Amino acid sequence: MKDLAYLNKFFYKYRWRLIPGVIFVVISNIFGVLPAKVIQIAFDLVTENISTYRLFNGFDRQELVYEIFGYSLLLFGLTVLALALLRGIFLFFMRQTIILMSRHIEYDLKNEIYQHYQELSMSFFRRNNTGDLMNRVTEDVSRVRMYVGPAIMYTINTVVLFLLVIIAMISVNLKLAIYSLLPLPILALTIYYVHNIINQRSEKIQERLSKLSGFVQETFSGIRVIKAYVRENDIKEKFAAESNSYKKDSLALVQVQATFFPAMLLLVGLSTIVTVYIGGIEVMNGTITSGNIAEFIVYVNQLTFPVTSLGWVTSLVQRAAASQKRINEFLHTRPEISYSSNTRFELKGQVEFKNVSFVYPDTGIKALDNVSFEVKPGEFLAIIGRTGSGKSTLANLLMRMYDSDSGEIKIDGQTITELNLNHFRSQVGFVPQEVFLFSDTIANNIAFGESSKTELDKIEQAAKDAAVYNNIAEFDEGFDTMIGERGITLSGGQKQRVSIARALIKNPRLLIFDDCLSAIDTKTEEEILSNLGKNLDGKTSIIIAHRVSTIKNADKIVVLDKGQIVEQGTHKSLLKANGIYKDMYEKQLLEEQELPE
Numbered sequence: 001m002k003d004l005a006y007l008n009k010f011f012y013k014y015r016w017r018l019i020p021g022v023i024f025v026v027i028s029n030i031f032g033v034l035p036a037k038v039i040q041i042a043f044d045l046v047t048e049n050i051s052t053y054r055l056f057n058g059f060d061r062q063e064l065v066y067e068i069f070g071y072s073l074l075l076f077g078l079t080v081l082a083l084a085l086l087r088g089i090f091l092f093f094m095r096q097t098i099i100l101m102s103r104h105i106e107y108d109l110k111n112e113i114y115q116h117y118q119e120l121s122m123s124f125f126r127r128n129n130t131g132d133l134m135n136r137v138t139e140d141v142s143r144v145r146m147y148v149g150p151a152i153m154y155t156i157n158t159v160v161l162f163l164l165v166i167i168a169m170i171s172v173n174l175k176l177a178i179y180s181l182l183p184l185p186i187l188a189l190t191i192y193y194v195h196n197i198i199n200q201r202s203e204k205i206q207e208r209l210s211k212l213s214g215f216v217q218e219t220f221s222g223i224r225v226i227k228a229y230v231r232e233n234d235i236k237e238k239f240a241a242e243s244n245s246y247k248k249d250s251l252a253l254v255q256v257q258a259t260f261f262p263a264m265l266l267l268v269g270l271s272t273i274v275t276v277y278i279g280g281i282e283v284m285n286g287t288i289t290s291g292n293i294a295e296f297i298v299y300v301n302q303l304t305f306p307v308t309s310l311g312w313v314t315s316l317v318q319r320a321a322a323s324q325k326r327i328n329e330f331l332h333t334r335p336e337i338s339y340s341s342n343t344r345f346e347l348k349g350q351v352e353f354k355n356v357s358f359v360y361p362d363t364g365i366k367a368l369d370n371v372s373f374e375v376k377p378g379e380f381l382a383i384i385g386r387t388g389s390g391k392s393t394l395a396n397l398l399m400r401m402y403d404s405d406s407g408e409i410k411i412d413g414q415t416i417t418e419l420n421l422n423h424f425r426s427q428v429g430f431v432p433q434e435v436f437l438f439s440d441t442i443a444n445n446i447a448f449g450e451s452s453k454t455e456l457d458k459i460e461q462a463a464k465d466a467a468v469y470n471n472i473a474e475f476d477e478g479f480d481t482m483i484g485e486r487g488i489t490l491s492g493g494q495k496q497r498v499s500i501a502r503a504l505i506k507n508p509r510l511l512i513f514d515d516c517l518s519a520i521d522t523k524t525e526e527e528i529l530s531n532l533g534k535n536l537d538g539k540t541s542i543i544i545a546h547r548v549s550t551i552k553n554a555d556k557i558v559v560l561d562k563g564q565i566v567e568q569g570t571h572k573s574l575l576k577a578n579g580i581y582k583d584m585y586e587k588q589l590l591e592e593q594e595l596p597e
């Protein structure tokens, strides 16, 4: 429960909705309780007036007595109606304040969680699966909202109503009050118990549903593989099995729900019977009037819903506490990558790795081992090596997606951990190995890193530099073509070039290409590299590649193997060295010669 204390700051923030809300609850309940009293008076009046009416049997006055009697009854009826109307108005205000407050809190909390997600480091996203992360912003926040809205509202409502009704009951007759209230705790406990079963079953259904939708999503994504391997029938059977488990759980839930309402009505009926029975005895004893029985029946019925909600509210609070615990867990997760400096600086492009080592915390794999090199501003550094040799890791450390375990990375002579990270990243053009494009227009994808609206000229120039302009111009809608789920699918090479354009448009001081030329033919690659040569004058570029042809003009080539630098130098000097590099070069030359024309 202490987890829910986190939400108190929101109650304080929205106190001017909460306080009036509580006042409206009190007022609406007063108007809710008063009709019982009016009914009691009316009931007693009926008994008295019937005897008066009979007294005047055979007299002219009897007609007048009847009229007065009818008139006063109408008046009582109207009073009850007016009280119900007033209650309704205040119930409306109550919801308008408290439920509205809960929606505001839901909005704030969602934004807070999302903001926090953005601050967390890459390793956090590696550790947690996407479904779980999404659940915290949607499902968990919804459950918490049920606490800050309905649960709070019904609790206040129940407490106020109970106090008012119990005071009213005791002021009439203590014994009758005790007997009529007796079945209610049993009702509350039963409802609490049944609600727990309902929640458990609903949760199971929810899990099944997530599994089912996850399964469907994956089959849609992999539809090409499924069709190619003719697995449609097999997949259909798996779907039917998943679907069947979902159906079974849903039926089990319906069963509990079906017994829930009759059981509730039975207990309420029991309360009414007890009230009439004990009340009848009291009337015979002359301690109360028959009007009081009517009054009590109204009270008992009024308490039914709050008592029912008591069980419901308890389970709402429990679920909200569990959800808030999950939310707190990660709101308290501090980003592993942090920085304190706010000083802005102009990046010159000098990069230095000094004995840098890095082990991936989740797998324990040593991806970089004592790596040292230096790139001067304006130089072109190439990194090459077999798959899994640590090239991407090096790029990720340079972008400070992770921090190195030992050694130091320096940018313009300053340790990377001391830099204003956002400012540093904004001056770097990074093209990751896995291309990611958003379901948006091509223009917006290229201009993604730009904060203000970018002119089309600038976007077109970036596309030209990335050698993708002609491809885009061929589409009917040009740069306004939608890509991704709602639009066209670009080829692997086109995607890579769009993401290169996205880095180039920033006009970065430091450019990092993580093997992003792999799906591009050698001719186009040469075009991109020569454009880079023209545009990146004075700017540093670090290009990770697999093909020697990509990097042979580099100022410096670093050859990585099993996380270590095994060779370093220019294309010429490395060929002379007769090591891994030369080996790779010759193998690639041979492959190219074997390729059919």
Ligand SMILES: Nc1ncnc2c1ncn2[C@@H]1O[C@H](COP(=O)(O)OP(=O)(O)OP(=O)(O)O)[C@@H](O)[C@H]1O
Binding pocket: 126, 360, 362, 363, 365, 366, 367, 385, 386, 387, 388, 389, 390, 391, 392, 393, 394, 433, 515
């Ligand atoms: N997020 C990660 N968590 C744990 N281990 C990782 C992670 N990313 C990479 N590794 C491991 O670190 C090692 C180096 O990987 P890295 O991606 O840097 O290699 P690479 O040289 O870029 O390979 P490729 O050329 O195939 O892209 C590999 O053994 C890999 O399994």
